[in-house]
Amino acid sequence: MPSPYADVDENLRALAGKAEGFGRRAMGGLHGGLYFVTNLSDDGCGSLREGCRREEPLWIVFQVSGTIRLSSALRVSSYKTIDGRGQKIKLTGKGLQLRECQHVIICNLELVGGRGHDVDAIQIKPKSRHIWIDRCTLRDFDDGLIDITRESTDITISRCHFSMHDKALIIGASSSNTSDRCIRVTIHHCFFDGTKQRHPRVRFAKVHLYNNYTRNWGIYAVCASVESQILSQCNIYEAGQKKSVFKYLTEKAADKEDETSGVIRSESDLFLNGAQSSLLEDAGGNGLFQAHEHYPAWTMEPASATLKVILQVCTGWQAIPRPPLDVECTNAS
Template sequence: MGLCLPYGHVDSSLRALAGQAEGFGRFAVGGLHGAVYRVITLADDGPGSLRDGCRKKEPLWIIFEVSGTIELSSYLNVSSYKTIDGRGQRIKLTGKGLRLKECEHVIICNLQFEGGRGHDVDGIQIKPNSKHIWIDRCSLKDYDDGLIDITRESTDITISRCHFANHDKTMLIGADPSNITDRCIRVTIHHCFFDGTRQRHPRVRFGKVHLYNNYTRNWGIYAVCASVESQIYSQCNIYEAGQKKVAFKYYTEKATDRMQECTGCVKSEGDLFAPGTQSGLIPLPRETSVFHPSAFYETWTVEAPSADLKHFLQHSSGWRHTLRPADLVSS
């Protein structure tokens, strides 16, 4: 494909971003069919604030007329059919995070999340029963709990081109062995840079997860963890160990409707394990199979892992100075 954004052309037009996700979140349209909502203040609430736009029930494409830090005093709940589009500005969310609760068709693009404080405070918390979500080109670090948590029957989600740093429990998919309805979870994670974060890149229970063209380096416990009944398809990623050498871990747990404990399954295809890295892969039992992404979507943009890809992900993932779409500038 060449080392370029496969949907980079959409930055020339505001709403062209909708529907451009790859993988399980590919149907997310965000606020495509709604009005443009302009955030004109960095205040936590009130007219013209991000919180005010996110709580409105109608579809909205939310853009920012300001740059700076928004200090959230509580979780910011995002309702259905919203795009939170940070292109053209530098917006940092801190204090608390976003909560996607019983919503659908949400796109979050080009934001920074840093310094979330408090028990159970995640950067982006997706639960329960949310679907058709796309998180793209965001930078996340230093929260007291997770950076992104996807649990309690939330599904059809894509996380792309994000940068994760300075954190412990990075991404959890599937909350608990008792949440057996999380068997519906489906997530795609691609072209992300897990930059020295400690664990959960991701940790998965029950769900189906497609990882491709991610770069994970210098983890503190493991890179990827497969737990109860999970299916992880790891394709053309780069795993580069630091002091902890093993990339894949398997944790055994018991679903509440099963008699036996079990772990998850990992299928590795085309992954690059840097010198000194141990895959930790466990051969799949003959009667066990891991889903193939082609059973769910026809195409995705993947290339062989290489030094060029590694360099590209280090310098292109996460929030970036991005020009405002041309049609927005001229309006």
């Protein structure tokens, strides 16, 4: 079976609109000019922050490699592609914020060592949509690695490597935010490498998980809370000391009288080293959304030892060349 996105590195802007799953319509800066990051400064002319704050669509590429130390969260505006192919860019200190934006693609970056209260590697809230996070390495932040909350939806996370962390990925932050019923997220071909919990934890949202490898979690692998719907297909769950894969937490939605948990359906998942699926018998996935009702196809293969090896090697930042530029130009203005 072909790997997902086999053709997206053939030319620079082939990424646009190529995500699988709920984030498949993310166009990023497809229709904008090229913006070249020419230095590793936190701000100023030629910096990443300067490109991200501009209002017009931009395809952002890097002419340097190295570490950008962020003194404050880096806000990404709508219609931006942050394309790290061809260089090795590490963001540290703080993370990225996607707030009330749409059509953002973030590809091939390292986000490491974020410090401070409520500092996430990538924070998606509120009301952001059409987002694709691909081939990023995320580890060691003081709060979460990726947070998706407050009506942010139509998001795909693919081929990312999560490690050295407690709370990896949360979707829906509170039982009081009933408007999060609109959230839809696809997570596939990711490697959750010894992170303790939240792979992901979900409230209200519809979440499709496929061909991910989660190993050696500290509390649980996947958690379904209030009204969430989680479809887990052909994933690999390899236990360490903790064996229980799926966890259910009951909470009361702000507009309901009774507490509920979510539902999980597991289809053709592979459970290794004594991992226990621990599905609720009375949940069973009845009434769960069907992925094909939302998108026609996705690239999925059986969970296997071969897939396990591939996901350890081919997730996170990759030493790949930047595809040829479609237009040679100076920074868009």
